[in-house]
Amino acid sequence: MSEDPRKPKAFRLTPDEPGQAAPSKDEPHETPRPKAKPKTATKARSPRALPAPEIEFEQDAGDQPLVPAIARDHTMQKRFKWGAMLVSAALGLASMWAGLAATRLIEDLFARNEVLGWIGSGLLGLVLFAALAIIVREIVGLMRLKKLGTTQADAARAISADDARAAETTLADLRSIYSGRADMRWGMAQLKDHAQAIMDPADRIRLAERDLMVPLDEEASRIIARTARRVSVITAVAPAALDIALVGAQNLKMLRELATLYGGRPGTLGTVKLARMVAGHLAVTGGLALSDSLISHLIGKGLIGRLSARFGEGAVNGIMTARIGLAAMDLCRPLPFLTQARPGLSDFMREVVKFGDGPPVEDKPEK
Amino acid sequence: MDFATGLVSPTLRIGVTGLSRSGKTVFITALVHALLHGGKLPLFTALTKGRINRVYLEPQPDYDVPRFAYETHVEALTGDDRHWPQSTSRLSQLRLTIEYEASGLIARNLQGSKLHVDIIDYPGEWLLDLPLMSHSYAEWSAATLAASEREPRKSLAREWLAHLATLDPAAPADEAEVQKAARLFTGYLASCRTDDVSLSTLPPGRFLMPGDLAGSPLLTFAPLAVEPGHSAASGTLHALMESRYDAYVSRVVEPFFYNHFARLDRQIVLVDALSALNAGAEAVKDLKTALTDVLGCFRQGANSWASAMFGRRADRILFAATKADLLHHSSHDRLEKVLELIVEDARKRAEFAGARIDVAAISAIRATREATVKQGGETLECIAGIPIKGEELGGESFDGKAEAAIFPGDLPDDPHAALDGSLEGELKFVRFRPPLIPAHGAAGATATFPHIRIDRTLEFLIGDRLA
Numbered sequence: 096m097s098e099d100p101r102k103p104k105a106f107r108l109t110p111d112e113p114g115q116a117a118p119s120k121d122e123p124h125e126t127p128r129p130k131a132k133p134k135t136a137t138k139a140r141s142p143r144a145l146p147a148p149e150i151e152f153e154q155d156a157g158d159q160p161l162v163p164a165i166a167r168d169h170t171m172q173k174r175f176k177w178g179a180m181l182v183s184a185a186l187g188l189a190s191m192w193a194g195l196a197a198t199r200l201i202e203d204l205f206a207r208n209e210v211l212g213w214i215g216s217g218l219l220g221l222v223l224f225a226a227l228a229i230i231v232r233e234i235v236g237l238m239r240l241k242k243l244g245t246t247q248a249d250a251a252r253a254i255s256a257d258d259a260r261a262a263e264t265t266l267a268d269l270r271s272i273y274s275g276r277a278d279m280r281w282g283m284a285q286l287k288d289h290a291q292a293i294m295d296p297a298d299r300i301r302l303a304e305r306d307l308m309v310p311l312d313e314e315a316s317r318i319i320a321r322t323a324r325r326v327s328v329i330t331a332v333a334p335a336a337l338d339i340a341l342v343g344a345q346n347l348k349m350l351r352e353l354a355t356l357y358g359g360r361p362g363t364l365g366t367v368k369l370a371r372m373v374a375g376h377l378a379v380t381g382g383l384a385l386s387d388s389l390i391s392h393l394i395g396k397g398l399i400g401r402l403s404a405r406f407g408e409g410a411v412n413g414i415m416t417a418r419i420g421l422a423a424m425d426l427c428r429p430l431p432f433l434t435q436a437r438p439g440l441s442d443f444m445r446e447v448v449k450f451g452d453g454p455p456v457e458d459k460p461e462k
Numbered sequence: 463m464d465f466a467t468g469l470v471s472p473t474l475r476i477g478v479t480g481l482s483r484s485g486k487t488v489f490i491t492a493l494v495h496a497l498l499h500g501g502k503l504p505l506f507t508a509l510t511k512g513r514i515n516r517v518y519l520e521p522q523p524d525y526d527v528p529r530f531a532y533e534t535h536v537e538a539l540t541g542d543d544r545h546w547p548q549s550t551s552r553l554s555q556l557r558l559t560i561e562y563e564a565s566g567l568i569a570r571n572l573q574g575s576k577l578h579v580d581i582i583d584y585p586g587e588w589l590l591d592l593p594l595m596s597h598s599y600a601e602w603s604a605a606t607l608a609a610s611e612r613e614p615r616k617s618l619a620r621e622w623l624a625h626l627a628t629l630d631p632a633a634p635a636d637e638a639e640v641q642k643a644a645r646l647f648t649g650y651l652a653s654c655r656t657d658d659v660s661l662s663t664l665p666p667g668r669f670l671m672p673g674d675l676a677g678s679p680l681l682t683f684a685p686l687a688v689e690p691g692h693s694a695a696s697g698t699l700h701a702l703m704e705s706r707y708d709a710y711v712s713r714v715v716e717p718f719f720y721n722h723f724a725r726l727d728r729q730i731v732l733v734d735a736l737s738a739l740n741a742g743a744e745a746v747k748d749l750k751t752a753l754t755d756v757l758g759c760f761r762q763g764a765n766s767w768a769s770a771m772f773g774r775r776a777d778r779i780l781f782a783a784t785k786a787d788l789l790h791h792s793s794h795d796r797l798e799k800v801l802e803l804i805v806e807d808a809r810k811r812a813e814f815a816g817a818r819i820d821v822a823a824i825s826a827i828r829a830t831r832e833a834t835v836k837q838g839g840e841t842l843e844c845i846a847g848i849p850i851k852g853e854e855l856g857g858e859s860f861d862g863k864a865e866a867a868i869f870p871g872d873l874p875d876d877p878h879a880a881l882d883g884s885l886e887g888e889l890k891f892v893r894f895r896p897p898l899i900p901a902h903g904a905a906g907a908t909a910t911f912p913h914i915r916i917d918r919t920l921e922f923l924i925g926d927r928l929a
């Protein structure tokens with residue numbers, strides 16, 4: 096600390112409230128008043144974690160973070176986008192045309208009959224309102240998706256550097272993401288319960304992961320398994336011309352479900368953005384994952400391919416879907432995998448080749 | 463034999479290591495209380511996951527060791543006139559049995575999903591004796607005399623040193639002189655322990671806490687100015703002192719060590735760094751020396767298949783700065799840094815041997831709550847509680863009834879400041895009375911003690927054995 100060390104001091108508090116000697120659990124704002132000490136403003140509060148503003152946390156610049164945030168695709172260089180200019184200019188023109196057409200339509204309607212004119216205006220108002228709502232929803236969806244990513248980065252920093260401020264931010268983010276959800280109420284109550292205990296920032300994040308992420312992870316695994324199974328069946332039975340479209344739709348649906356589960360609530364644009372992120376994520380981590388398991392699975396499932404080309408294709412598509420689901424899980428989960436085991440591709444293999452409505456994947460034991 | 467027993471009824475021996483007043487008794491009491499009553503231990507995974515079915519106290523396995531007076535200590539901490547337990551004067555033991563949902567095949571079927579946790583409590587002074595096992599009388603005398611040459615010991619040792627100067631090691635032994643020397647020496651050791659000096663390296667420990675040996679010849683000796691390697695002629699004062707010292711080591715120190723510390727599975731080293739910081743740089747240095755010497759005696763390191771059969775080693779060691787509730791949590795990092803500096807050598811040695819190490823600022827029973835005080839434009843992170851009667855700060859004396867918010871001063875960013883004396887008078891950690899806990903907690907359960915990082919401690923010490 097740069098300032099001079101401060102001398103020890105004592106402040107008397109009112110003596111006639113003996114019950115306050117114990118750190119009370121649930122009354123956070125009791126304020127014993129200072130005794131006759133005019134200059135001393137004493138404000139006592141029950142214990143809870145407070146951000147400590149004057150401590151300068153060290154930036155360990157040289158160290159690699161121990162818990163890496165998700166690797167993201169940074170390979171594309173930012174260049175001036177002529178295509179974007181073309182599209183936005185064209186869109187501008189189109190909206191001017193639409194506006195003009197609408198105005199003219201309303202005018203025509205009024206010219207013909209006043210009642211028709213009012214009905215037309217009302218409908219137009221609804222159209223505009225709905226469009227606005229959609230735009231807002233898309234923007235909110237994108238922002239929430241982005242927030243999941245930043246929360247993850249904060250959490251990684253809190254764990255690696257035991258950074259109290261990053262941990263505070265992470266927890267505040269988690270609270271804002273999950274506060275309104277009925278299925279998270281138990282976890283949030285746990286989190287609130289622990290908020291007053293004194294513990295290390297890293298431990299706080301680990302605890303939050305255990306309280307909040309575990310039920311979500313189980314649900315996410317079920318979603319991925321279900322979709323992978325469905326995709327493999329669809330590939331096997333659907334007509335060849337249709338299966339690509341159906342598989343794509345299933346995958347998008349899965350992405351959307353996963354993002355919604357972890358608190359992303361993406362709209363159409365959000366889903367598309369997530370799909371692009373997943374593609375980037377797979378490109379970055381693809382080589383690694385390919386070497387460890389995919390090859391062996393492809394070879395192992397070759398037997399199915401021998402039996403039936405369609406079923407072989409189905410298995411491959413199912414595996415691919417599971418990989419996409421896992422990548423989306425990595426991206427959408429607001430905390431990195433710390434105390435919980437990260438589900439791997441092999442957890443879903445059984446589901447993919449089962450071709451039927453078996454029980455959902457079992458919960459993985461903890462690390 | 464431990465290996466064979468361990469297969470059928472697994473036992474975990476936890477060595478609660480700490481010099482006197484480091485808080486061993488309170489730590490053990492709080493630990494047992496939290497486990498028995500299901501305290502708030504969010505980071506202790508086995509408990510929060512519901513894998514622990516039952517925890518209970520069992521009669522301890524050693525027939526000749528008194529039982530740890532758990533109930534008495536809880537009564538002292540929660541009774542009408544709540545106070546910290548008296549300092550421990552004898553050895554005692556406790557066996558805690560944890561029934562849990564084991565996942566392993568052997569653990570589930572052969573071991574009955576039970577884990578016995580054996581904990582012993584003992585006067586911390588006795589721990590100071592362990593380094594004596596590797597010193598002869600002459601070496602010990604020389605070291606003790608050399609230490610007494612420096613301040614702050616020098617002024618405290620004046621009377622004893624004056625008497626020592628009149629003694630001739632080669633003269634015939636005179637029991638009266640020996641007794642006087644022992645008495646003065648004991649007085650010197652005791653005076654080194656007062657709060658304003660607060661020194662730690664004071665062997666032999668039984669002089670300070672004799673247990674049931676008070677007055678016996680085993681405790682009636684003192685250092686003499688003798689040359690190392692010089693053998694004593696029989697019948698001289700030197701010979702008598704030396705024979706008593708040797709008897710002390712072989713009859714008191716060695717049994718204590720081999721019976722209780724030679725086979726530890728886990729070790730927690732409690733260090734009261736705050737009292738040493740209160741007293742100043744000399745006390746911190748002395749604490750560092752004492753801990754390094756003492757911890758050098760333990761068997762630590764990773765266990766192999768062979769060591770599991772022929773003598774276990776402590777494979778996890780937690781260095782804990784106790785009484786962390788005496789300062790605001792934003793300073794805990796700095797307290798941990800000071801602790802790391804104090805146990806530097808001991809930690810390196812244990813790490814080299816392959817033991818798993820952790821360092822934490824803990825408080826077994828949290829006696830304070832946190833507060834911020836705004837005064838003259840600066841914000842002070844304080845802790846509030848009821849200071850013990852007689853504690854003083856800034857010319858104010860506390861009566862043991864009124865609550866006060868204390869700002870204990872800023873711990874240094876660089877822990878080395880604790881050793882170079884630049885902190886004199888900058889810090890004052892006031893001791894608080896135990897917290898008042900309600901008779902019953904939520905839903906009629908027994909209320910548990912508030913704590914700081916006891917759950918993390920438990921997870922580190924026994925969490926892996928409950929998987």
